[in-house]
Amino acid sequence: MIGDFNELLFQYEKRGGNPHPNRLLRGFGETIEYCGLAQLPMDGYQFTWEKGKGTSRWIEEKLDKVLTTSTWCDINTMVRVTNILTRKSDHSALFMGIHDPMGRARPRRRFRFEMTWTYDEGCRAVVEEAWGEGRGGGLQECIVHCGSQLSRWGGDRYHKFGERIEQLRKEQLYLKGCTDLDSLSEFRRLEEELSRIEA
Structure with a gap:
């Protein structure tokens, strides 16, 4: 699953503003675990949403994620998630590439x-x-x-x-x-x- 989950898993997924409530972090984390999912690591800038950009009240969060099962990861070993920063939207674009393991030339x-x-x-x-x-x-x-x-x-x-x-x-x-x-x-x-x- 890829997209805006509008929730965080860890405090370090937020910069600026008040800390995220721990009960919400726990609740989202427990739900992800119950569903047998894990968050894929992401290349590039680690925050995917921002508010108050360029002001003293700038808040950044990692709301957009890619969640997968371990079985899916075992099948797709070459997968990479990249954060593509945008300038006109408050959300980044996530790109998930499944690279060719045979290494064929483009x-x-x-x-x-x-x-x-x-x-x-x-x-x-x-x-x-x-x-x-x-x-x-x-x-x-x-x-x-x-x-x-x-x-x-x-x-x-x-x-x-x-x-x-x-x-x-x-x-x-x-x-x-x-x-x-x-x-x-x-x-x-x-x-x-x-x-x-x-x-």
Whole structure:
């Protein structure tokens, strides 16, 4: 079972605010045990819900969990749960991957046109030049060559945005849960910059 259980198993699954009532922790823990379930460990940030983000009353909790039986875990030995932080929701997204135990190689990534490219004046020039270069081989050759050139151009140009977003998220992650004025101010500044870059 995966999702928002709206309950905690341990006090360390909460940061900020008042401690969680011990009777509720015990009750949820006993219920999980009675059902023969256990919580899978999670990679990444350990809190999945937040309230008062970026303020002195910031509360974070691990409300979202993956619960399984030991039999299921014995069958799915390569399972990994990852917390994917979101910026627009108060809950994170949990991703549960069951990795291929045979270790087969991933298929080669296919070309995908990125709509953000259309906002850059250079996109048109790349398409026109690539189309002209591939013209001798017919329509299919034009399409393949154009895709290749756009991938190279777009990757070189836009991976820097991805790197900057990743850097800002790391800086913001370092500040999560800090409620002193300087940290809150810096967190909000990073939030504004992330919003601007993503837009």
